[in-house]
Amino acid sequence: LFPFLKGILDQQELLEGPRGSENARFGSAIAMLADIDLDGFNDVVIGAPLEKQNSGAIYIYNGFQKTIRTKHSQKILGSDSAFGQRLQFFGRSVDGHRDLDDDDITDVSVGADGNVVLLWSQSIANVSIIASFKPEKISLLNKNTEITVKICFQATFRPAKRNNQVAIKYNATLDADLQSSRVTSRGLFKENNERYMQRDLVVRREENCVHDVFSVQEPSDAVNSLSLRIDVGLANPGSSPVLDTYSPASVAYSIPFVKDCGEDELCICDLVLNVHRKADDSKQQFVVSSKNRRLTFNVKLRNKKENAYNTRIQATFSDNLFFASSSLPSDGTEVSCQTGTAQSTVICQISYPVFRTGQQVSFDISFDFNLKNLQNMAVLSFRALSESKEEQELDNQVSLSIPLRYDAEIHFTRLANINFYEVYSGRNIPSTVNNFQDIGPTFNFSVKVTTGSMPVKMATVKIYLPERTSKDNPLMYITAVTTDQARGVTCQAQINPLQIGKRPYSASFTKEDFRAFKELNCKNVKCSTIACKLEDAMLKGEYFVNVSTRIWNGTFATLTFRTLQLSAEAKIDTHNPELFIIGENTLTV
Known part of the structure; x- marks a missing residue:
């Protein structure tokens, strides 16, 4: 557009034509329209006869004050089905100065190849x-x-x-x-x-x-x-x-919503949040068990300034927790807690719709442990929110980290075939051992592992047997260790290391004085170890390790003592002792 003012021709605007249509010949025909939209300003029609594979088009631009709007208000294609035929070079000539149908609106005439199209203007x-x-x-x-x-x-x-x-x-x-x-x-x-x-x-x-x-x-x-x-x-x-x-x-x-926040209706609140864990004792560590699998927190919220609208407390928690429940405040304040869109979020609506100036609320919120996801820490974050403007945000958030241990709920017991054995010093002791019976009496015992509701997948059992005295006198001899291997229990031990029964063994014994001792155990004699592994343990299952031994008669016939207690020891641990606790993990056999 080049306005001609006071004898000066100056470019002011560019009309926006067809985009991406090269060689459309936009502007090859142009004519003034006598105010086609009846707004008091003359308009312009421009032809583009080669647009859209030579079918052509016209563009109408409306005048406004002393210029023309740069974006077209209407575009008419020669390929429009309303014409009844596909026109060629529609827009090669244009005109619009007269009302041809007597409706008080200027109409438009458009030339095409072999056709003249009359367009009736609309009100x-x-x-x-x-x-x-x-x-x-x-x-x-x-x-x-x-x-x-x-x-x-x-x-x-x-x-x-x-x-x-x-x-x-x-x-x-x-x-x-x-x-x-x-x-x-x-x-x-x-x-x-x-x-x-x-x-x-x-x-x-x-x-x-x-x-x-x-x-x-x-x-x-x-x-x-x-x-x-x-x-x-x-x-x-x-x-x-x-x-x-x-x-x-x-x-x-x-x-707008009705807000009781003074003349300026600008609500400035000051929410103060306090959260602490409810517990029977002051211990930091929490031990999870089937009877103690719930964390409960007391939540207190107070508003020190103007009304807080749509007040809520959002709690996010680690994925080893589930939201369990919330209590109702004793003063009747409405509190409604629901799990958010994310499973690790719970949102508690507080005194909806308004948490008023000076109002405070106290309620409990509880979480259960997800026993399919055991972790050594429970992490929670509580945050107070509202639609009002918060004056002090530092006291709106409380983060808690609670160390966890899990009660493995493993019961460890034993059963032995003899509890008392009397030694006769005058008995003839064979110097050559050809079979187990020549060693001495049988001492068989079983160690039983009973699992509970806690998913402990792996555990180890170690059995320590008194093997030799300080002067190398033999005490107990392992003849067999049996387990239920099909259920995932395997053991490693030196069973019949002297091959007794397959070849003769010459035994020798040395005199020792044990009158000052009341017990022979791994603290004062050398012990051998049976190491067992329990894998893929089922919940509430029972597992056994059966041990068969012989007590060396020759040693006790040679020793000097009054009464001696010969003690073996069994110990059980989980694969992750930092996570699991076993109440009684050691047995004396």
């Missing part, structure tokens, strides 16, 4: 929208608040005729603005229980009003106003009159 409707609400503000104290919205439509027409009317379709959307809409609406229309309402309406010069009622849900945001957007379009696109291109097709209104 224009400008629809105005005014909405009002009753009540004008949303009360949070009434959970079933209903708002009546009155939407009034009125139209002006160009050219002005006595019986003009336009059929429109309008959409009303709650909780939306002109750019975006919320995922979850805070309001629903009563008629269809949706956030959207659509109606067809005929609009004339006289005001035409409709009434709708919507209910306000429990809002997640009670500070920012709830919006209503109204979008308008033709009920029958392509009909006359058309809607004014330059009039807004959408309007938006806001319905």
Whole structure:
């Protein structure tokens, strides 16, 4: 556009033509239109006869004050099916100075290859929208608040005729603005229980009003106003009159919430959060068992300043915990806790809709342990939130880390075939041992492992047997170790290391004085070890290790003593002793 002012020609604007259409010959035909949209300013039509494989197109630009709008208001293609045939070079010539059908609107003539097309101009409707609400503000104290919205439509027409009317379709959307809409609406229309309402309406010069009622849900945001957007379009696109291109097709209104926060209605709160673990003792470490598998915390919240709206406490916790329950405050304050969208989050709504100035609340919240995910630490974070502006955020969050141990719930017991054995010093002791019977009496015992409800997948059992004295006199001799290998119990031990029964063994014994001793165990004699492994243990299962031994008669016939207790020892540990605790993990056999 080159305006000619005071004898000077100067470039001011560029008209936007077809994009991505090279060689369309845009601008090869141009003509002034005598105010085709009846807004008091002349318009322009431009032809592009080679656009879209030579079928052609025209572009209409509307005048505005002393210039022309740079974006076209209308584009008509020569390939449009409304022409009944595919035109060629549509737009090679254009003209628009006269009203050809006597409707008081300038019409347009367009030249094409072998054709002249007359385009009848349509009348224009400008629809105005005014909405009002009753009540004008949303009360949070009434959970079933209903708002009546009155939407009034009125139209002006160009050219002005006595019986003009336009059929429109309008959409009303709650909780939306002109750019975006919320995922979850805070309001629903009563008629269809949706956030959207659509109606067809005929609009004339006289005001035409409709009434709708919507209910306000429990809002997640009670500070920012709830919006209503109204979008308008033709009920029958392509009909006359058309809607004014330059009039807004959408309007938006806001319905504020009633807030008791002083004259400025700016709510500035100061939430103070305290959380501590409830326990019978002051020990930091928590031992988890089937009878003690719940963590309980006392939560206290206080508001030191102005009202806090939509107050809530959000707790996030490690994946070795489950949210279990929450208690009701003794003063009747409403507290509702629910798991969030993430399984590791729980959100507690506090005194909805408003947590008032000076108000405080105390309640308990409990978590159960996830026994499928054992960890040595429970980590929790509590945070107080609201839609009001927080003055001091440092006291809104509490983080806790609790060391954990798990009671393995393993019971460790033993059963032996003899508890007392008497030695006779005058008995003949064979110097050559040909079989187990030549060694001495049988001492057989079993170690029993009983598992509980805790998922302990692996454990080790070690059995320590007195083997030799300090002067190398033999004490106990392992002849057999049996387990239920099919159930995952395996043992390693030196069984019959002297090959007795397969070849003769010459035994020799040395005199020793044990009158000062009451017991022979691994603290004062040398011991041998039986190492067993328990894998893939089942819950509430029973597992055995059976040990067969012989007591060397020759040693005790040679020793000097009054009464001696010969003690073996068995010990059990889990694969992760830092995580699991076994109450009684050592046995004396």
